[in-house]
Structure formats: C-alpha cells, structure tokens
Amino acid sequence: MLVLGIETSCDETGVALYHSEQGLLGHELYSQVALHADYGGVVPELASRDHVRKLMPLIHGLLGDCQKELKDVSAVAYTAGPGLIGALMVGGAFATSLAFGLGIPAIGVHHMEGHLLAPMLEENPPEFPFIALLVSGGHTQLVSVTGVGQYALLGESLDDAAGEAFDKVAKMLELDYPGGPQVAKLAQKGNAQRFKFPRPMTDRPGLDFSFSGLKTFTLNLLQDEKDKHDPQYRADIAAGFQDAVVDTMVIKCRRAIQQTGLKRLIMAGGVSANLRLREKLEAMAVKEKAQVYYARPEFCTDNGAMIAYAGFQRLAAGEQNDLAIVSKPRWPLTELSEVKGIS
Ligand code: KG4
Ligand code: ZN
Numbered sequence: 001m002l003v004l005g006i007e008t009s010c011d012e013t014g015v016a017l018y019h020s021e022q023g024l025l026g027h028e029l030y031s032q033v034a035l036h037a038d039y040g041g042v043v044p045e046l047a048s049r050d051h052v053r054k055l056m057p058l059i060h061g062l063l064g065d066c067q068k069e070l071k072d073v074s075a076v077a078y079t080a081g082p083g084l085i086g087a088l089m090v091g092g093a094f095a096t097s098l099a100f101g102l103g104i105p106a107i108g109v110h111h112m113e114g115h116l117l118a119p120m121l122e123e124n125p126p127e128f129p130f131i132a133l134l135v136s137g138g139h140t141q142l143v144s145v146t147g148v149g150q151y152a153l154l155g156e157s158l159d160d161a162a163g164e165a166f167d168k169v170a171k172m173l174e175l176d177y178p179g180g181p182q183v184a185k186l187a188q189k190g191n192a193q194r195f196k197f198p199r200p201m202t203d204r205p206g207l208d209f210s211f212s213g214l215k216t217f218t219l220n221l222l223q224d225e226k227d228k229h230d231p232q233y234r235a236d237i238a239a240g241f242q243d244a245v246v247d248t249m250v251i252k253c254r255r256a257i258q259q260t261g262l263k264r265l266i267m268a269g270g271v272s273a274n275l276r277l278r279e280k281l282e283a284m285a286v287k288e289k290a291q292v293y294y295a296r297p298e299f300c301t302d303n304g305a306m307i308a309y310a311g312f313q314r315l316a317a318g319e320q321n322d323l324a325i326v327s328k329p330r331w332p333l334t335e336l337s338e339v340k341g342i343s
Contacts, residue, residue: 001019001020001074001075001312001315001316002017002018002019002020002025002068002072002073002074002075003017003018003019003020003073003074003075003076003077003308003309003311003312003315004016004017004059004073004075004076004077004095004098004308005017005018005027005077005078005109005304005305005306005307005308005309005311006055006059006076006077006078006079006091006094006095006304006307007078007079007091007111007114007302007303007304007306007307008051008055008078008079008083008087008088008090008091008094009079009081009082009083009084009087009088009091009111009302010042010047010083010084010087010137010302011031011032011033011035011036011042011047011087011178011302012029012030012031012032012301012302012303013029013030013032013050013051013054013055013058014027014028014029014030014302014303014304014305014307015027015028015029015055015058015059015062015304016028016062016303016304016305016307016308017062017063017066017068017073017308018305018308018309018311018312020312020316023121024121024305024308024309025066025068026062026065026066027062027303027304027305027308028058028059028061028062028065028304029298029303029304030054030058032046032047032050033177033178035047035050036177037176037177039177040171040177041167041177042084042177044084044085044086044087045086047084047086047087048084048086048087048089048090051087051090051091052090052094055090055091055094070098070102071102073102073104074104075099075104075105075106075107075311075312075315075320076095076096076098076099076102076104076105076106076107076311077095077106077107077108077109077307077308077310077311077312077314077315078091078092078094078095078096078106078107078108078109078307078311079091079108079109079110079111079114079307080092080108080109080110080321080326080327080328080331081108081110081111081326081327081328081329081330081331082110082111082112082138082328082329082330082331083111083138083329084329085327085329088327088328088329089325089327092108092325092326092327093325096321096323096325100323105315105320105321106320106321106323107311107314107315107319107320107321108321108325108326108327109307109310109311109314110310110331110333110336111302111307112134112136112139112141112269112333113148113149113310113333113336114306114307114309114310115134115136115268115269115300115306116132116134116143116145116151116266116268116333117148117306117309117310117313118268118295118299118300118303118305118306118309119266119268119293119294119295120309121295121299121305121306121309122293122294122295122296122299124293125293126264126266126291126293127264128145128146128147128150129144129145129146129147129262129264130145130262130264130265130266130293131143131144131145131154131253131256131257131260131262131264131265131266132144132145132151132265132266132267132268133249133252133253133265133266133267133268133272133281134267134268134269134333135161135162135163135249135267135268135269135270135271135272135277136161136162136163136269136270136271137161137163137164137167137178137270138161138163138164139156139157139161139269140156140157140161140162140163140209140211140249140271141153141154141155141156141157141333142154142155142156142207142252142253142256143333144256144260144262145266147338147339148310148313148314148317148338148339149314149336149337149338149339150338150339151333151334151336152334153333153334154207154256154259154260155206155207155208155209155252155256156208156209157208157209157210157211158208158209158210159210159211159212160211160212160215161211162209162211162245162249162271163180163269163270163271164211165211165212165214165215165245166179166180166183166184166242166245166271167179167180168215169183169214169215169218169237169238169241170182170183172215172218172219172222173186173222173234173237173238178270180270180271180273180274181273183238183241183242184238184242184274184275184276186234186235186238186239187235187238187239187241187242187243187276188235188239189231189232189235189239190232190234190235190236190237190238190239190240191235191236191239191240192236192239192240192242192243193240194236194239194240195217195221195236195237195240196240197214197217197240197241197243197244198213198214198217198244199244199247199248199251200213200214200244200248201248202247202248202251202252207252207255207256207259209248209249209252211245211248214241214244214245217241218237218241221237222237242274242276243276245277246274246276246277246280247280249277249281250277250280250281250284253265253267253281253284254284254288257285257288257290258288262290263288263289263290263291264290264291264293265281265285265290265291265292265293266292266293266294267281267292267293267294268294268295268300269300270300270301270302271300272294272295272300273297273300273301278292278294313339314339317339317340319337319339
C-alpha cells in the first residue's frame with residue numbers, strides 16, 4: 001500500500017509518501033514562516049490561500065523525487081483536525097477530491113495522533129505501551145498509550161500550551177515568529193539561574209500543567225526599557241523561562257513514569273525539537289531507568305510524513321472516510337477509535 005499524506009492544519013504544507021513495506025519513501029515541506037512573519041503570527045486566511053497554491057507543486061515534486069506516479073498511490077491521508085478550519089478544509093477538500101478522481105480511499109487523520117506516532121518513523125521505534133508527552137503550539141498533554149488509538153489522558157495544560165508560552169514570551173522579547181526556536185537560541189547565551197522563575201504546579205500532586213504564570217513573570221521582568229534592550233538581561237530571561245518550562249515538563253514526566261510504571265516515554269510535537277528539553281529528559285530517564293524516544297527535528301514540527309504514517313496505520317486496519325470531507329478544528333485525542341490488532 002502506498003499512502004500519500006497531506007498536512008495543512010496550520011502554517012506548514014507537508015506532503016509525504018509512505019509505503020507499507022518500504023517505509024517512508026520521501027517527504028516535502030513548505031513553511032509559510034516568511035508569509036506570516038510581518039504579522040507576528042499565523043494569519044488563518046493567508047495560510048489557507050497558501051496551502052491552495054503550494055499543494056499541487058509539492059505533490060508533483062514529491063512523486064518525481066520518489067519516481068512514482070499518481071496511479072501508484074493507493075490511498076490519501078489528510079489532517080482532519082485539530083487546527084485552523086480554513087487550512088484544514090483546503091487539505092481535506094484536496095485529498096478527498098484526489099482520492100475520488102483516482103478511485104482510492106481517503107482518510108482524515110488526527111494531527112496529534114500524527115505527532116504521537118512520528119517517533120515510529122525512526123530507526124529504533126518504541127514498543128507499546130508508553131507514555132507520550134505531546135508538546136506543540138496548541139497542546140500540552142501527557143498520554144498513556146497502549147496502542148494506536150488507545151489513548152488515556154494523564155494530564156494537560158489548564159491554560160497555554162508549552163509552544164504557545166514560548167511564542168508569547170518571544171513576542172515580549174520582540175523576537176521573530178515562530179518564537180520557540182528563537183527563545184531557545186537566545187537562551188544559549190543566558191544564565192538560567194539569574195531570575196527565579198517558578199515551576200508551576202509541581203508542588204502539588206497531579207499531572208496537569210499551567211504556563212500562563214511564567215508569561216506574567218516574564219512580563220514583570222520586562223517593565224524597564226533599558227533592561228529590555230540589554231542583550232545579557234534578555235538572554236538570561238530566555239534561559240530562565242526555557243528552564244522553567246523544561247523542568248516543569250521533566251518533573252511531570254518523571255511523575256508519570258513513577259505513577260504508571262511504564263519505562264518508555266516518547267515526546268512529540270514542535271517543542272520536542274527543543275534541545276534543552278531533550279537533554280534534561282534524557283538525564284531524568286537515566287535515573288528512572290527509562291528510555292526516551294523522539295523523532296528527528298524535522299518530524300517534531302508539522303510535516304506530511306507523520307500524517308502518511310498515522311493514516312497508513314488506520315487504513316491498514318480497514319478504516320476509511322466516505323466522500324464527506326472531515327474537518328474538525330477541535331477534536332479531543334481521546335475520542336479516537338482504537339485500532340484493533342496494533343498494540
Ligand atoms: O507541532 P508544531 O509544529 O505545530 C502545532 O501543532 O502547533 O509546534 C509548533 C510549536 C510552536 O509554538 C513553536 O514555537 C514550538 O513548537 N517550537 C519550539 C521549538 N521548535 C518549535 N519551542 C521550543 N523550542 C524549540 N526548539
Ligand atoms: Zn503540530
């Protein structure tokens with residue numbers, strides 16, 4: 001089976017080809033960063049229009065690079081949600097029409113299931129069951145995973161997602177969008193100990209998160225115009241903030257390992273590209289005799305490969321959508337159906 005994956009939930013147009021026996025054949029990504037940069041964040045309408053423009057040339061290029069033709073494709077998987085409704089509808093309409101034209105099935109994939117399964121595309125994939133730390137621009141969740149579609153929520157953010165907090169702090173520091181990687185870069189030159197950022201919700205039991213207090217803490221440090229433009233002061237804020245987010249996530253992951261007894265932890269989503277998080281999570285895992293898994297950086301952030309792979313898993317189990325296009329801007333991961341036989 002050859003699955004064409006299409007990701008258009010936000011500001012990246014991603015396409016990929018996944019083969020049931022040969023694995024990932026190739027993928028292409030077009031990032032809209034330059035398009036949205038002037039606005040300091042994603043403009044949904046511009047995102048939708050750009051997905052319309054980029055999808056066909058990207059797929060054409062992908063097929064050429066993989067020496068495949070449209071007639072070789074046996075199913076189309078697309079991101080059905082959660083995400084920006086217009087952007088989702090572009091991918092959904094495109095994928096479903098293509099599948100209809102080719103007389104093959106289409107399947108709508110949950111974006112976070114895509115992220116969650118992305119580490120499976122790497123050389124030493126984790127075996128089920130495991131704990132997943134999902135950290136993206138819209139989600140921060142700890143999930144107990146027993147198989148594809150078998151997800152139990154252990155905890156989640158009560159306010160901002162981790163990536164969202166990174167992006168907002170980046171804005172306060174007048175860094176370019178998308179903020180996460182910029183804050184991480186600035187943090188490399190900073191002293192994380194200078195400001196005593198809190199580790200929210202770690203002093204009480206439970207696996208939920210809250211990051212909005214860290215934003216307020218940052219804002220209070222940036223009241224003075226002179227400080228705000230002092231390079232070392234800024235770098236120290238970035239480092240302090242990053243460590244506060246990272247330490248909080250590491251503490252909660254350790255707790256999840258201890259509570260569940262599971263010794264495998266995967267992290268996925270844009271923030272899992274953060275090197276400090278990887279470093280501190282690895283160190284914690286060594287102490288807990290646990291194993292940490294994550295995707296290569298390009299598959300941590302949005303991409304078509306994870307959608308092709310997640311779609312393949314569900315198609316292989318006999319699932320498919322009819323011709324009605326599925327686009328769900330809000331869609332809890334725990335509503336997904338269990339994929340039988342894969343656990
Ligand atoms: O998974 P993703 O590409 O899109 C969503 O599904 O939301 O995640 C994007 C988020 C953004 O908030 C971005 O700032 C953050 O991931 N991000 C990072 C890093 N790379 C991306 N945050 C911290 N450190 C990074 N290196
Ligand atoms: Zn994402």
